[in-house]
Amino acid sequence: MIRIMSMEWLKLTRRWMPRILIVMVAGLTVVAFWGEATRSAERMNLLMPRGWLAALTLCSFFAAFFWPVLGGSWAGNEYGWGTIRTILTRRPYRIEQVIGALAMLFIGLAIALIVLLLVASAAGIVIAVLTGNHLFVSGVMSGSFALLVLKGFLAAWYVSAFYLFLAYAAATIFRSAAVGIGFGIGATFAQVILFRIFEGLGGVWETIAKHFPFEYTNNLITEVVHGGLVSGTDLASVGANSPSISDSFIWLTLYSVILLAITLYAVRTRDVTA
Amino acid sequence: MATAQQAQPGAVPPAAAEPAIATEGLTKRYGSLLAVDHLNLTVERGEIFGFLGPNGAGKTTTMRMLLGLISPTSGTARVLGLDIRHHLPEILARTGSIIENPTFYPYLSGRNNLRAVARLTGTPENRIQPVLDLMDLTDSANRSFKSYSLGMKQRLAVGAALLASPDLLILDEPANGLDPAGIVEMRALMKRLKDEGHTVIISSHVLHEIEQICDRIAILSHGKVVVQGDVTSLLAGNVLEVEIDAAERAEAVLREIPWIEEVSRSGQRLTVHADPSRAADINRTLAEQGLYLSELRVREQSLEQYFLDVTGDAA
Numbered sequence: 016m017i018r019i020m021s022m023e024w025l026k027l028t029r030r031w032m033p034r035i036l037i038v039m040v041a042g043l044t045v046v047a048f049w050g051e052a053t054r055s056a057e058r059m060n061l062l063m064p065r066g067w068l069a070a071l072t073l074c075s076f077f078a079a080f081f082w083p084v085l086g087g088s089w090a091g092n093e094y095g096w097g098t099i100r101t102i103l104t105r106r107p108y109r110i111e112q113v114i115g116a117l118a119m120l121f122i123g124l125a126i127a128l129i130v131l132l133l134v135a136s137a138a139g140i141v142i143a144v145l146t147g148n149h150l151f152v153s154g155v156m157s158g159s160f161a162l163l164v165l166k167g168f169l170a171a172w173y174v175s176a177f178y179l180f181l182a183y184a185a186a187t188i189f190r191s192a193a194v195g196i197g198f199g200i201g202a203t204f205a206q207v208i209l210f211r212i213f214e215g216l217g218g219v220w221e222t223i224a225k226h227f228p229f230e231y232t233n234n235l236i237t238e239v240v241h242g243g244l245v246s247g248t249d250l251a252s253v254g255a256n257s258p259s260i261s262d263s264f265i266w267l268t269l270y271s272v273i274l275l276a277i278t279l280y281a282v283r284t285r286d287v288t289a
Numbered sequence: 290m291a292t293a294q295q296a297q298p299g300a301v302p303p304a305a306a307e308p309a310i311a312t313e314g315l316t317k318r319y320g321s322l323l324a325v326d327h328l329n330l331t332v333e334r335g336e337i338f339g340f341l342g343p344n345g346a347g348k349t350t351t352m353r354m355l356l357g358l359i360s361p362t363s364g365t366a367r368v369l370g371l372d373i374r375h376h377l378p379e380i381l382a383r384t385g386s387i388i389e390n391p392t393f394y395p396y397l398s399g400r401n402n403l404r405a406v407a408r409l410t411g412t413p414e415n416r417i418q419p420v421l422d423l424m425d426l427t428d429s430a431n432r433s434f435k436s437y438s439l440g441m442k443q444r445l446a447v448g449a450a451l452l453a454s455p456d457l458l459i460l461d462e463p464a465n466g467l468d469p470a471g472i473v474e475m476r477a478l479m480k481r482l483k484d485e486g487h488t489v490i491i492s493s494h495v496l497h498e499i500e501q502i503c504d505r506i507a508i509l510s511h512g513k514v515v516v517q518g519d520v521t522s523l524l525a526g527n528v529l530e531v532e533i534d535a536a537e538r539a540e541a542v543l544r545e546i547p548w549i550e551e552v553s554r555s556g557q558r559l560t561v562h563a564d565p566s567r568a569a570d571i572n573r574t575l576a577e578q579g580l581y582l583s584e585l586r587v588r589e590q591s592l593e594q595y596f597l598d599v600t601g602d603a604a
Contacts, residue, residue, distance in 0.1 A: 096394065
């Protein structure tokens, strides 16, 4: 496992695409901060240290549109370029190859989130300077708040990892980067559309819609961090019927385990014809 | 307590005494398509073995099976004395390969691609520079793989196959994309690898190269081995050329010999279809009739001609 992770780390640190994705998510976070800062109520959520919670909320939302690109291309390109042969004719541990690559991508995601928190910190400080506020709002930071930031970080990472994995699995199963990325991003749009339709149909359809992964990824971060944000603001608003943290965690884990099982079965049993 | 199965000190382990590759009834079926049909193949250790056949004959499918990329429908294969179904990691740790075309990460440099392979195989990174030197890629080692020419890509692939100093090399079209100088270098490299004790299996359409470097060959057609053996013996054929002054009389004499399949005459030259090992018998028979030869030799055919004869329409 260490060998494959070592190789994946080499690839991750030499490829431009992950860096470009981080820059894009960071850029969008800064733009979102800028937009939110124009509203005085929301502005309080952007100042440090609450800005970290706001950043994690925004990153969690952007996850559905950016990390599938990384997951889908990472897995799909191995088949498109034929490099899966380069790997498996040296180390034929197919499950190890998938787990090792995913483990390194998830580590990469955690690093990306740390970078995004640093960017958000800078953005929060700039907003504080421009609006005449203290750089670091006193009385907010405490042990429990730090724990909340940590939980928020883990929630944002978990949601990001879910979207990355969704595309990775699709790309692996269909042996195509395009399918992986398309499925990873398209699935979110499809869920939003289907949710509205199923909600309108009511009954069992509505119940099914409430178990869509998007429902859980969309609410998990807000459920985790809303207590640390200024109450009554948009960023702190939680829907009356939104799923609990444990429900979100359990259902997302369940979806991931099912998808992982299908992926590993395909990888384990299939001929490599790439 | 010692058992009969225990190896005696100094004894050669059974795996080391076995051929580099031995397949028995190896078969791969894709639905109704029989890609490889009960293949029985033996490659001895330390030889350069040519694996030939027209497109779609089953060469690459066989190589993929030997490397564990695809699973056989039936049959067995032992590589370096080990069963591919149970010892694939051990086999691959001692095997370098290129299958179809060089596959590397286009955004990584040549050096970093070798570094990736080294990390994957647990090979010390100090092996990278000697391999780059050997493959004449040092000057372009830091350029991205996507900027390489086909010949450079091919050389990098051979370098990657050699990185872990394998006992066995399985090379699918290693000369593909190389210029004439590169082909000559590749030929010298293969011979050197053989001299160092490596076993090399080469699949190629450059039959002239195969003829020059291979000890033995197997020709596949429609998933089956149609011929397998020593290159020199196979190309010797069964045609003898006789030059004699009294060609007309000699022809008449030879036509009476039952084990001669066919005789034809052109001026003072006779073409005799017979087992080359009976050349001395032909000489003696004619001499007994007072007919003395000025020349008798076995006609060697090119591998290209032999290949076309053997594969027929499939080629």
